Amino acid sequence: MGLLTPCPLPGRVARRVVLEAKRLLARGDPPASRAAAQLGFTGATNFSKFFHQRIGHSPVASRATVRRRSSEDGQAICPVPGDLAGEGRACKGRHQIEPQV
Incomplete structure (x- = not known):
């Protein structure tokens, strides 16, 4: 029987x-x-460093990527598709979060 390792706070x-x-x-x-x-x-500056360390690019670059994708598709895009922060919940658009079954 394996134990689940909780993510540190x-x-x-x-x-x-x-x-x-x-x-x-x-x-x-x-x-x-x-x-x-x-x-x-x-x-x-602190925010930008924090963001870059975790995402790999700046907050401004992240915004540009979301907007480029949005304009290509002609619709709004959730900046965090799929599993939200590993919590087993999926974004259903406009950030309405519902539990996955």
Whole structure:
């Protein structure tokens, strides 16, 4: 019988912060510094470093990618498709989250 290894709390918090950051960046034109402030970062530089370490690119590049995909498809795209932060829930568009069965 195998035991499930729980994800450490700091990792879970970081994934949720990244998820919310992606949502804020995908919503509109406010600068990344506003998203940083809403997420509790002391400055845009700290937010950008945090985001880049976990995603692999800057918040501005992430926003551009979401917008490019959106314009190619002619529809809004969820910035976090599929499994949301490894929690077994799928995004059904417009960030309405329903449990997977």
